[in-house]
Amino acid sequence: MDKTGGSVAAFIAEVTPAVRRRDAEVLVALMSEISGREPELWGTIIGFGSCHYRYATGNQGDxxxxxxxxxxxxxxxxxxxxxxxxxxxxxxxxxxxxxACLYVKDLEKVDESVLRGMLMRAYGDVVSGNTSYESLEVTG
Structure with a gap:
């Protein structure tokens, strides 16, 4: 997966339906706070930071x-x-x-503190290398 360098704000402005656009703005703020990193577009995915992974099979990527x-x-x-x-x-x-995917239709209906805890743990696991990958290196 590669960063595409597009504008996150412009991408979010085009998101439909409106509830998804609202949730995207909330998730950007939450993930920015947890990671201390700015959002970047990776195609149609909004990501924070970057890492290089390798599976035991030899498959690898960013x-x-x-x-x-x-x-x-x-x-x-x-x-x-x-x-x-x-x-x-x-x-x-x-x-x-x-x-590996959590699907949420309306963030206002989930417990934000629980989601925050999940994201904090996930971020900590990647940064510490506590993942299912054979190797993982934070690159950005």
Whole structure:
């Protein structure tokens, strides 16, 4: 995945529906606060910081440390592995999930303190290298 260098503000201004645009603004503020980094576009993903990962299979690449995408159906928040957050997700509020993605249709309906804790743990795990990757190096 590569940074595309576009304007995050311009990208968010075009997001629909309006609830997704509102949630994107909240997530930018929250992830900026947690990471201490400015948002950058990685295609249609808004990311904070960057790291280089390598799986045991040899597959490797670059990705943001924290990231989300304001999709039409829901905001997609990316994690290394959501099973680490299973206990927190029981208290989060309405959401769906996959192995590494948390889908939220309306941030106002979830417990922001629980989401903040999940994001802080995810950020700390990546920065400390406590992930499912064979190797991980913070690059930005």
């Amino acid at each position: 990705m943001p440390i924290l990231a989300f995408a304001p999709r039409k159906a829901a905001s997609t928040i990316y994690f290394d592995a959501l099973e680490r957050h299973a206990a927190a997700m029981t208290d989060l509020g309405p959401h769906t999930s996959s192995v």
